[in-house]
Amino acid sequence: MYLQELQLQHFRNYTAANLRFGQGINVLLGENAQGKTNLLEAIYVLALTRSHRTANDHDLVNWQTKTAKISGRVVKAAGTVPLELTFSRQGKRAKVNHLEQARLSQYVGQLNVILFAPEDLAIVKGAPTVRRRFMDMEFGQMNPRYLYNLSQYRTLLKQRNRYLKDLQHKQKKDLLFLSVLSDQLAAYGAEIIAARLGMLKKLEHWAQVIHGEISQGREELTFHYATQVPDDQLTDPQTICAALTALYQKQQEKELYQGTTLVGPHRDDLHFQVNGKNVQTFGSQGQQRTTALSVKLAEIDLMKEETGEYPVLLLDDVLSELDDARQTHLLTAIQDKVQTFITTTSLSGITRQLIKDPTIFQITDGQVVADGDKGSGGATKED
Numbered sequence: 506m507y508l509q510e511l512q513l514q515h516f517r518n519y520t521a522a523n524l525r526f527g528q529g530i531n532v533l534l535g536e537n538a539q540g541k542t543n544l545l546e547a548i549y550v551l552a553l554t555r556s557h558r559t560a561n562d563h564d565l566v567n568w569q570t571k572t573a574k575i576s577g578r579v580v581k582a583a584g585t586v587p588l589e590l591t592f593s594r595q596g597k598r599a600k601v602n603h604l605e606q607a608r609l610s611q612y613v614g615q616l617n618v619i620l621f622a623p624e625d626l627a628i629v630k631g632a633p634t635v636r637r638r639f640m641d642m643e644f645g646q647m648n649p650r651y652l653y654n655l656s657q658y659r660t661l662l663k664q665r666n667r668y669l670k671d672l673q674h675k676q677k678k679d680l681l682f683l684s685v686l687s688d689q690l691a692a693y694g695a696e697i698i699a700a701r702l703g704m705l706k707k708l709e710h711w712a713q714v715i716h717g718e719i720s721q722g723r724e725e726l727t728f729h730y731a732t733q734v735p736d737d738q739l740t741d742p743q744t745i746c747a748a749l750t751a752l753y754q755k756q757q758e759k760e761l762y763q764g765t766t767l768v769g770p771h772r773d774d775l776h777f778q779v780n781g782k783n784v785q786t787f788g789s790q791g792q793q794r795t796t797a798l799s800v801k802l803a804e805i806d807l808m809k810e811e812t813g814e815y816p817v818l819l820l821d822d823v824l825s826e827l828d829d830a831r832q833t834h835l836l837t838a839i840q841d842k843v844q845t846f847i848t849t850t851s852l853s854g855i856t857r858q859l860i861k862d863p864t865i866f867q868i869t870d871g872q873v874v875a876d877g878d879k880g881s882g883g884a885t886k887e888d
């Protein structure tokens with residue numbers, strides 16, 4: 506799939522923009538603080554209805570106004586889909602094909618994006634929340650069922666945690682209601698864990714191939730899903746559900762004491778191993794970078810496998826962070842395959858040689874100028 510058009514109204518530092526993109530590599534060129542990341546963010550938000558940079562939708566609205574709008578046209582094998590998102594004080598509204606969607610989980614998945622920013626190294630190095638968020642965002646995009654289960658799980662988790670806190674102040678504890686909440690939570694939790702395991706298996710396969718190529722066969726990347734559910738019970742949702750229920754029972758005292766739910770997918774983690782060693786703790790910086798890059802590139806293949814379409818790739822200031830070998834790998838992997846948006850302050854060195862026929866946009870203070878002459882700056886290679 507690719508994003509053919511994008512319109513912005515009062516989004517961040519854009520007053521109004523109306524853009525038409527190329528199907529290949531689109532380069533967003535500009536000095537710092539001009540709006541390059543804001544533009545990538547707009548595409549990301551159009552796909553997922555929420556930003557990767559802020560949890561507060563209001564940050565997306567231009568400071569001088571109250572309402573922001575992002576709209577675009579996505580071209581897929583099955584046809585062209587107009588998408589529209591409006592952010593205002595009343596909340597957000599999402600339209601597909603000009604029809605308002607009651608649930609955001611029905612909207613997400615129309616446009617699939619993969620964002621790769623320098624912070625993504627945190628997938629390997631950062632806290633477990635980063636990796637859980639990574640799984641939830643990526644798998645949610647590919648699978649509406651996953652998103653639905655996740656939102657049910659979150660609601661129930663809040664309820665159960667609130668109830669556990671309430672119980673702390675009660676002499677006589679109604680454990681029956683707690684067990685009702687536990688059963689419901691375990692059912693959704695098990696669906697999430699089972700879906701994660703299935704998706705991770707596929708993602709691992711693709712990441713392994715890529716990591717092997719970048720490391721020239723010297724390193725083998727493997728994934729390990731870290732959870733309190735015993736390994737031999739990590740099978741179907743029913744078995745996982747029973748295991749979760751047993752774990753709640755076992756830890757009931759502790760949960761009542763701490764007033765919070767201690768087991769489930771919101772506590773799980775994902776470990777990346779290179780040659781059998783956890784790369785988070787034992788990996789060199791190079792291995793950590795290769796791992797992050799392999800996992801990100803693997804998502805492209807996984808999305809294609811799951812949805813039948815390649816996603817749109819958003820690369821925010823990453824090329825300058827990668828050495829020549831990794832840049833070459835990245836750009837050859839996506840060339841002619843994946844519509845890509847690359848932000849950079851200058852197009853030079855190996856990047857310029859590697860990118861064939863880019864569509865270039867110059868960004869200055871929230872204004873975008875499309876570079877009509879594609880050959881300018883020697884960015885094009887004649888074939």
Ligand SMILES: Nc1ncnc2c1ncn2[C@@H]1O[C@H](COP(=O)(O)OP(=O)(O)O)[C@@H](O)[C@H]1O
Binds near residue numbers: 518566
């Ligand atoms: N809600 C907003 N309204 C207006 N301007 C904003 C808003 N949010 C961020 N900005 C401005 O956007 C600019 C940053 O843009 P950004 O895309 O991050 O820059 P870069 O080109 O370096 O990636 C800053 O000047 C910031 O003040």
Ligand SMILES: [Mg+2]
Binds near residue numbers: 541542
């Ligand atoms: Mg930026």
